[in-house]
Amino acid sequence: MNAPDVIVIGSGPAGVSVAWPLVTAGVRVLMIDAANLPPYLPAPDRPPLFALHRHPSAWTHFLGKDLFALRQLAGGSPKLRTAGGPGFGDDYRQLNRIRTRNFDAVGALSEGGLSNVWGAVACAFRNEDFSGYPIDLVDLERSYRSIAERIGISGTEDDAMGVFQGTGMPLQPPLPLSPCATRMIAAFGTHDESSDFLLGRPRHAVLSAPIGDRQACTLDRACMWGCARGAIYNSADEVSRLRRQETFAHQGGLLVQSIRRRENTYTIHAREVSSGNEAILKAPLVVLAAGTLPSTRLVLEHAGKTDMPLPLLTAPAMALALWLPALLGRALPGEGYGLAQLCFRKRLPNSPPGADYTFGLLYDAGTMPASDLLSRLAVSRRGGIALLRRLLSSLMVGLVYFPSTYSRNRIWLEKSGDIMIEGGVSSDFAKVMGQTTRNLARSFCKLGAIVLPGSVKPFTPGAEVHYAGTLPMGALTSRYGEVEGAPNLFVADGSVLNALPARHHTLTIMANADRIGRSIVYRLQRRHELCS
Amino acid sequence: MQPIKHIIVTGGTGYIGSHLIRRALAEGLYVTLLCRKAPWNGSPDRLRTFLWQLPDPPPDAFFAASDGFPSADALIHLSHQWDGNESIPEDINVIGTMALAGAARRNEIRRIVFGSSVSARADALNRYGRIKWTIEQALATPDALVARIGLVYGGTPLGQWGKIFRLLRSLPILPVPGAGKSVQPIHVDEVCDGLLRMAAIEDPRRAIYGLASSVPIPFERFLRIVSHSIGRRGILLVPIAVSSVLLALKILRVVPFLRVIDEERIRGIAGIRPIETRSDLEELGIHIGSVTDGLANDGLLNRRRLVAEGRAIGRYLFGQRPPMGFVKRYVKAVCHHDGGRPIHLPALAMGWPATIRFIDPLPVRIDAEHTDNGLQRRLQLGTIILEASREGAGFIFDYEGIGLISALLGLLMIAAGEAFSLPIRLIMGRQDRQ
Numbered sequence: 001m002n003a004p005d006v007i008v009i010g011s012g013p014a015g016v017s018v019a020w021p022l023v024t025a026g027v028r029v030l031m032i033d034a035a036n037l038p039p040y041l042p043a044p045d046r047p048p049l050f051a052l053h054r055h056p057s058a059w060t061h062f063l064g065k066d067l068f069a070l071r072q073l074a075g076g077s078p079k080l081r082t083a084g085g086p087g088f089g090d091d092y093r094q095l096n097r098i099r100t101r102n103f104d105a106v107g108a109l110s111e112g113g114l115s116n117v118w119g120a121v122a123c124a125f126r127n128e129d130f131s132g133y134p135i136d137l138v139d140l141e142r143s144y145r146s147i148a149e150r151i152g153i154s155g156t157e158d159d160a161m162g163v164f165q166g167t168g169m170p171l172q173p174p175l176p177l178s179p180c181a182t183r184m185i186a187a188f189g190t191h192d193e194s195s196d197f198l199l200g201r202p203r204h205a206v207l208s209a210p211i212g213d214r215q216a217c218t219l220d221r222a223c224m225w226g227c228a229r230g231a232i233y234n235s236a237d238e239v240s241r242l243r244r245q246e247t248f249a250h251q252g253g254l255l256v257q258s259i260r261r262r263e264n265t266y267t268i269h270a271r272e273v274s275s276g277n278e279a280i281l282k283a284p285l286v287v288l289a290a291g292t293l294p295s296t297r298l299v300l301e302h303a304g305k306t307d308m309p310l311p312l313l314t315a316p317a318m319a320l321a322l323w324l325p326a327l328l329g330r331a332l333p334g335e336g337y338g339l340a341q342l343c344f345r346k347r348l349p350n351s352p353p354g355a356d357y358t359f360g361l362l363y364d365a366g367t368m369p370a371s372d373l374l375s376r377l378a379v380s381r382r383g384g385i386a387l388l389r390r391l392l393s394s395l396m397v398g399l400v401y402f403p404s405t406y407s408r409n410r411i412w413l414e415k416s417g418d419i420m421i422e423g424g425v426s427s428d429f430a431k432v433m434g435q436t437t438r439n440l441a442r443s444f445c446k447l448g449a450i451v452l453p454g455s456v457k458p459f460t461p462g463a464e465v466h467y468a469g470t471l472p473m474g475a476l477t478s479r480y481g482e483v484e485g486a487p488n489l490f491v492a493d494g495s496v497l498n499a500l501p502a503r504h505h506t507l508t509i510m511a512n513a514d515r516i517g518r519s520i521v522y523r524l525q526r527r528h529e530l531c532s
Numbered sequence: 533m534q535p536i537k538h539i540i541v542t543g544g545t546g547y548i549g550s551h552l553i554r555r556a557l558a559e560g561l562y563v564t565l566l567c568r569k570a571p572w573n574g575s576p577d578r579l580r581t582f583l584w585q586l587p588d589p590p591p592d593a594f595f596a597a598s599d600g601f602p603s604a605d606a607l608i609h610l611s612h613q614w615d616g617n618e619s620i621p622e623d624i625n626v627i628g629t630m631a632l633a634g635a636a637r638r639n640e641i642r643r644i645v646f647g648s649s650v651s652a653r654a655d656a657l658n659r660y661g662r663i664k665w666t667i668e669q670a671l672a673t674p675d676a677l678v679a680r681i682g683l684v685y686g687g688t689p690l691g692q693w694g695k696i697f698r699l700l701r702s703l704p705i706l707p708v709p710g711a712g713k714s715v716q717p718i719h720v721d722e723v724c725d726g727l728l729r730m731a732a733i734e735d736p737r738r739a740i741y742g743l744a745s746s747v748p749i750p751f752e753r754f755l756r757i758v759s760h761s762i763g764r765r766g767i768l769l770v771p772i773a774v775s776s777v778l779l780a781l782k783i784l785r786v787v788p789f790l791r792v793i794d795e796e797r798i799r800g801i802a803g804i805r806p807i808e809t810r811s812d813l814e815e816l817g818i819h820i821g822s823v824t825d826g827l828a829n830d831g832l833l834n835r836r837r838l839v840a841e842g843r844a845i846g847r848y849l850f851g852q853r854p855p856m857g858f859v860k861r862y863v864k865a866v867c868h869h870d871g872g873r874p875i876h877l878p879a880l881a882m883g884w885p886a887t888i889r890f891i892d893p894l895p896v897r898i899d900a901e902h903t904d905n906g907l908q909r910r911l912q913l914g915t916i917i918l919e920a921s922r923e924g925a926g927f928i929f930d931y932e933g934i935g936l937i938s939a940l941l942g943l944l945m946i947a948a949g950e951a952f953s954l955p956i957r958l959i960m961g962r963q964d965r966q
Contacts, residue, residue, distance in 0.1 A: 053925035059857065062920035070865045070916055328940065331933030370928045371915040380892040380957065381849055381911050383950045385918075388928050390939040390946075 001249035004030035005524065007268060007283040009256055009298075011035070012113030014493035015289035016235040017147060017510040019242055021517035027524060028247045030283065031239070033290075034095065034255040035111040036273040039236050040085020042228045048220030049367065050334045062225065069225075078372040083117045083226040084108060095255055095273070096294050096419070103409060103423030104462040107291055109273070111252060112236030114291075114465065119339055120232050121361065121504040122153050122205040124166030124511070129501040131354040134474035135515075143511035143518075145169060151233045153507075154208040160191050161200025161343055165503075172208045174201050175217055178333055178364045180324050180396050181341035187447040197443040202343035202361060205233035205507075212241070221367050223338030232339070254279055256294075259286060259302045259489065266489065285488040285520065289513060292467035292494040293411070293419065299471055299483055299491065300413040309412040310476075313404035313469030313500045314461055316425050318433060319376070320398045320440075321455035322362065326448055327394035338367035341396070345503075346440055348403075348432070355403035358436055359502035365395035373397070378454055396449070400440070404469065404500035406432065409461055411470055423461030433458060466505060468494035480519045481512075492516045536605040536642075536732045538562035540594060542584075542632070543610030547691030548647065548684060548723055552608065553579065555724040562601050564594060567611070586613055586628030595639035606731035607636045610647040612660075614796070620659075620666050629667050633676065644676040645730045650716055650744050650807050652680055657803030658796045672739060677730050680807060682716035682744025684723055685758065685823065686830045692797070693720070700759045700767060710801035711752035711771035716744035716809065719826035722818060729816045742809030745820045751801065754823060761827035763837070763879075774802040828873075837874035838863045844877060845914040847885035855923045858914075865913050875906040890956045 006022055008015050011033040022029050043061065052058045063069045068086035080089050092107040093100070110116055124144045127137045144166065154172040156162055177185065188199045207216045207230075214230035214237060223232065230237055242248045254270040261267070268281040288295040296310065340361035348356050365373060370392075374384040388395075408424040441451040471477045473496045476484055481496045483489045492513040497505060539556055543549040544565040556563050557576055566584040580601060582594055597603040609632060616623050629646070636644055652664035668678050689697040699706055718726075726743040730736070752769055759767045781795050813820060827833055842862035846854030866872060881888045893908045918924035934942070 050929070050931050053929045053931070054922055056922055058922060058925065059861065059917075059920050063861070063917065067861060067865050067868060070913055071869045329934050329936040329938060332929055332931050334931060366929065369916065370919045371912060374915055375912055376895055378894055378954075379946070379950045380889045380953055381915055382851060382886075382889050382892070383946050383953070385849065385851075385915075385927055386942065387946050389930055390934065390942045392928065393930065393933070 001028060001030045004028045004249070004283045006030070006285045006287060006520065007032065007266070007281055008287045008289055009033070009268070010113065010289035010291065010295075010493065011111050011235060011239050011250070011252075012289065012291060012493070013115050013233075013235045013506055013510045014291075014513040015287075016238040016242065017513035018287050018289055018490075018492040018517040018520075019248065020150070020238075021514060021521055023242060023245045023248045025521040025525070026247055027521060029249070030281065031242070031248070031250045032254045032256070032268075032270065032281065033111060033113075033250075033252055034109040034273055035252040036091075036109055037085065037088065039111050039116070040088065040226065042222075042226040044228045046220075046222065046225075046228060048218070048334070049222040049338075050332070052222065078369045079117045079119070079224050080106065080108075082224050082369060084110070085116075085226070088116065096297065097417060098293055098297075098419045098421065100421045100423065100462070102461060103421045104460045105293055105421060106462065106465045107293065109255070110236075111239055112234045115233060115235045118506065119361070120205045121202050121340060121343070122148075122151075122233075122507040123164075123203045123343075123503055124169065125501065125503070125505075125508045126164070126166070128353040128356075129499075129503070131352065132499045134479040134498070140508070140511045140515060141168075143514035144507065147507065147510045147514060151205055151238075152207045152209075152211045152214070153203050153205055155203035156201055159185070159200035160188065160193075160195070160198040161202070161345065163193060164198060164200070164345055165203045165343075169203075171203070175204070175206065175208055175337050176219070176335075177201070178336045178341050179330065180327055180364055180394065181362065183324060183327060184342060184362070184447050184449060196347045197440075198345045199342055199447070200344075202340045204339055206337070206339065207231045213237070217337055219335045219337055221333070221336045221338050224368060254281075256290070256298060259298055261302075261486065261489070264488075285490070285524075287490045287492050287516070287520070288495075289492045292470060293421070295491050295493055295495045296411055296470040297413060297419045299476075299486075299489075299495075301417065302483075302486060302489070306413050306415045309410040310470045312407075312409040312411040312421060312467065313497070314407040314409055314423075315401040315404055315464055315466040315500050315502060316406050316429060316433075316461065317399060317401045317459045317464035317466075318437075319455075319457050319459065320400065320437070321365070321373075321376075321452040322396040322398050322444060322449045323391065323452055324394045324396070324449050329390070330393045332366045332393045336364065336367070338364070346436065346443065348436070351403075351405070354499060354501050355405040357502055358400055358402050359504070360398055360400040360440075363397045363399075365397050366392045368397060376455065376457060399464075400436070401464065401466070401502045401504075402429070402432070402436075403502045407461065407500075421462070425461060466500055468497040468500045468505060471495040472498040474498070481516045490516060490520065536561065537602045538564065538604045539731055540564045540566060540604050540607045540636075540641075541610065542566045542608070543612065543647065546610060547688070547693060548681070548720060549610045550690065551687050551720045552610070552724045552727060555721070556728065559728070564601070564604060566590065566594060586611065586624050587631055588628075589631050590635045592635070592639055595636065595641060604639070604641055606643040606645060607632070607641050608645045608647070608727055608731060612647075614660075614794075616659075620662055623663050623666075625663050626666050626670065630670055633671060637675070642675065643731050644671070645727055646671055646676060646678050647727070648678045648680050648740075650680050650682050650742065651800050651803060653803075653805070656800075658799035660796055660800060661803065668740065676739070677736055678740040679727055679730055680740060680742045680744065681723055682718045682742070682809075683754065684720050685717055685754075686826055687720040687832055689832075696755070696758065697762070700755065700764055701762055703767070705768045705770060706755070707770045707772040707777070708752050708755060709772055709774045709777040709798055710804065711750065711769070713751045713801055713804045714748035714806045715751045715754055715804060716742075716746075716748050716806055717754055717823050717826075718744050718820050719830070722820050722826075725818050726813075726816055729818065733816065737815055738812065741812040741816060742807050743812075743818075744807065744809050746808070746810040746813060748806040749823070751804075757823045758827065761824070761833060763882075774798060834872065834874060835863065838866055838872075840882065841874050841877060841910070842866075842914075844882050844885040844888070845910060846918075848888040849911070849914050849918050850924065850927070851886075854918075855921050858917055858921060861917050862914060865917065866910070870909055870913060875910055877907070889953050891960045892953075892957060894957060894961055
């Protein structure tokens with residue numbers, strides 16, 4: 001595209017969500033990303049998980065050609081290893097020039113970014129979550145609904161976590177629960193909102209009914225190894241749809257090095273990932289949606305602010321194993337899905353609103369790679385294999401997230417041009433984690449589930465991949481994400497969120513990006529009117 | 533260095549020759565192989581074979597450009613016929629080499645490289661050494677260079693290295709004639725390096741290059757290093773006088789079919805005298821590493837060790853022989869994603885893999901970037917592959933349901949087993965950290 005009105009950097013959920021309102025209004029948008037790999041899809045005829053486990057040549061489906069699923073032997077989410085495809089996530093730190101200390105910086109230079117491997121939990125913020133923000137739920141309501149309609153969210157408002165995850169959203173019917181989850185929900189019964197512990201079904205950006213080219217989930221339980229049907233939302237699919245619009249163009253394989261402004265034009269200096277050749281792009285308005293870490297780097301670089309640490313918000317997380325003795329010895333289900341079966345909310349005492357709860361997800365252990373489970377258990381591998389055979393059908397894996405008030409990470413730009421991230425948590429986090437674990441264990445016990453001793457493990461900061469808050473709205477950026485001191489340079493990804501509650505924030509990033517996109521449309525239209 | 537494009541190789545089916553050809557092809561050279569019978573299955577591009585043997589006069593076709601092959605730049609002559617009783621000047625190797633050299637010169641080949649030996653001397657104890665010396669003298673012209681090759685080891689176990697390798701691997705006791713003699717080892721890859729450089733070097737400053745370590749070591753020490761690398765640390769090497777061995781062989785000659793070791797070789801060891809090679813190697817720009825390093829980096833040895841490691845780990849994880857395809861994938865995974873080097877497993881674990889349970893490391897933090905513990909990583913790798921196999925998945929994923937009682941009993945047994953091994957694992961883990 002020769003003379004775009006707007007360049008959007010990044011093809012993940014944020015980039016796509018800022019692009020849609022622009023493109024719909026006829027604005028000429030050039031989207032660029034640093035994708036150096038073609039999008040990976042598992043074979044369309046891949047059998048469901050239970051059949052794969054009996055398949056004589058399951059190797060290829062599980063391990064991939066060239067055994068790419070065997071890289072990164074240890075790491076946060078197994079899904080990065082198994083679902084992303086060859087080379088996914090490799091080189092992310094090196095190409096983005098990110099160095100870390102006590103921090104796991106995770107990302108992918110792939111069309112669609114991390115939405116290729118995300119867990120697809122899609123819940124909205126509630127009013128309290130906006131404490132510290134210059135905007136309110138009312139500013140995002142329209143955007144939440146529009147995103148939900150566009151991407152398809154399945155779930156229900158009719159259980160204890162329904163209101164918590166947002167009301168009035170268009171929802172597709174929820175996917176059926178596994179035996180373990182069904183049992184826990186039944187044991188939970190009904191509770192009202194004032195309850196200290198709430199359990200319910202999570203909202204997922206997963207289709208239970210088809211939308212356009214994307215098919216509904218076929219319940220093959222193999223989500224951890226990628227979804228060939230497009231049921232799990234992947235913003236790469238939206239890039240394909242955007243490409244069909246006249247005023248949209250996409251160029252992949254470009255890694256942005258710096259952004260410069262002269263008079264009313266922004267010049268983007270990029271490098272072709274494959275050849276190393278320089279590429280220069282110009283536009284009067286630029287939106288950064290490359291993900292918190294790269295976007296922060298580009299803004300700091302543009303402003304020339306080296307050695308100036310900024311707080312980087314993460315949602316400190318921990319994992320645990322939950323055992324349901326009542327289901328011991330049952331068969332594993334042949335049908336189902338591999339994403340979070342249940343979600344829960346547990347109040348944190350003596351905490352400010354928005355940061356006064358932990359949010360957790362429960363997965364069926366039988367849908368996860370057994371090797372990752374075994375690597376966490378203190379038993380020997382041989383014993384562990386025998387153990388899992390007996391235990392797997394009654395085992396769930398829990399992920400518990402804490403609000404960003406407990407994170408103490410810092411990010412800064414060094415003079416060399418590298419980004420340095422130092423991870424940390426607050427000094428009282430260990431205590432709070434311990435208390436929460438004990439409280440949760442009690443709540444689960446009432447539901448017939450036991451937290452296995454020794455299974456509670458905190459994540460390294462960053463491994464949970466919830467990054468935000470480096471360029472907060474109303475401070476380093478305006479309430480529309482425009483960078484202070486850089487007119488027409490916007491940031492629309494997690495960098496601009498002011499705080500991270502314990503709940504997942506991807507849908508909010510998308511809604512905020514949509515809002516920012518609309519505000520840019522409004523500005524361009526006004527400018528056009530004033531000129532003519 | 534003048535780039536060479538096409539080399540002719542004799543002796544390409546032998547130990548050094550086969551490595552040389554593989555290397556030359558990998559570097560993009562065209563190779564014409566002259567040998568007694570066509571050895572290669574399938575013909576790689578850029579390799580053509582002509583049937584030939586010493587002392588047949590080589591036709592000009594060997595050297596000419598044709599069928600996409602450029603004209604030959606260099607001839608590397610490695611073939612040697614061992615049996616022979618004639619007087620040295622009439623030996624088939626001498627006559628044949630001269631004929632070959634004559635033909636090469638007629639066809640304007642730029643360089644002849646003759647594979648000789650450090651034992652090449654007029655008064656060598658073995659016939660081999662005297663033959664090599666004679667050929668060296670006869671070849672003395674500016675376009676012919678002589679490579680005096682030392683004790684070659686590493687790579688595919690063929691030729692003399694193959695014999696040594698097999699003896700060390702299978703015998704508990706090995707009598708070593710000439711134990712104290714100084715040998716000059718060189719890895720077969722280093723020999724190939726040297727030969728190719730000799731084929732290409734412009735303005736060579738000497739006629740004879742020693743492709744051998746400039747730091748001689750006793751023969752017995754060489755054997756010990758090799759046996760360590762193969763994992764036979766306990767082998768007993770017994771120095772024995774050369775004269776005794778020769779006497780024994782003379783006696784045994786009476787018994788037909790009992791010729792284990794060539795007398796020639798023994799005489800060769802007896803007559804070893806180290807040669808100066810430092811400046812030769814400097815001029816060629818090659819560095820020869822220690823035998824320990826050479827074997828540690830040896831692709832073939834590593835592969836064998838990895839296969840053994842894969843079998844042991846597979847046996848441990850599956851509780852029985854792993855299915856076909858496991859070991860292959862394990863080795864591939866280690867080579868692609870975990871450095872490609874074997875880890876050190878104690879001999880007990882290799883022989884009785886069930887005992888790996890006692891050294892199975894305890895888990896580290898949930899998302900340690902890369903655990904330092906090699907065994908931990910390999911077990912993780914093995915488990916991922918196990919899970920991806922039908923047999924392994926069958927162990928873990930139960931879609932029928934075994935029932936409550938059966939599960940409970942199973943859990944109790946596992947708990948007992950784990951309780952038993954946990955203290956040992958803790959102790960072993962602490963030892964590891966020290």
